[in-house]
Amino acid sequence: NAGVTQTPKFQVLKTGQSMTLQCAQDMNHEYMSWYRQDPGMGLRLIHYSVGAGITDQGEVPNGYNVSRSTTEDFPLRLLSAAPSQTSVYFCASSRDLGQENQETQYFGPGTRLLVL
């Protein structure tokens, strides 16, 4: 059971380039999300998905696209990278929390992105 995995661990992009950050989980979790973590800003939600084929915007969605074709995978696409997208990106997953379930989100190890 690998939990939540993310690739790559580190990436350098030039302004205007596009790329896809990969996220996969093997826990059969319905809910997956992408966060970015910046100094002094904490973790901010970019996009999330409550199941295959269903996605929605979070707090800071501009410049990012997502899709969820399978339960396991939730890639994040940067359409045209900008220096403001330099950040650490975390993918997270959870079961539908509901009721008194004490579960919460499991985070991946992160992808460090530098946009020049």
Place this chain on the structure above:
Amino acid sequence: QKEVEQDPGPLSVPEGAIVSLNCTYSNSAFQYFMWYRQYSRKGPELLMYTYSSGNKEDGRFTAQVDKSSKYISLFIRDSQPSDSATYLCAMSRSNFGNEKLTFGTGTRLTIIP
């Protein structure tokens, strides 16, 4: 004004000391409160989970929630060098799968041997 305020530190304490970490919040709709621990260059991992007001204890860790004051705390007893990490508070209105978590900025803690 941020919905969740957390002193970023850094905070350094000697091994064995009691550590107190705190967050304040402004949204009275928050009902679920969490503390995450994040080691350097790693993802956050859940440490404590509390619903509504009260205390919850797990080993050396105690989480307190005071909804009347909109104030939450995490206490670490008998602190160890392995507790050195950044501690993030997080909260939400519900525990449904699509509920957004609102995070504090994190407090960086160092335990000095």
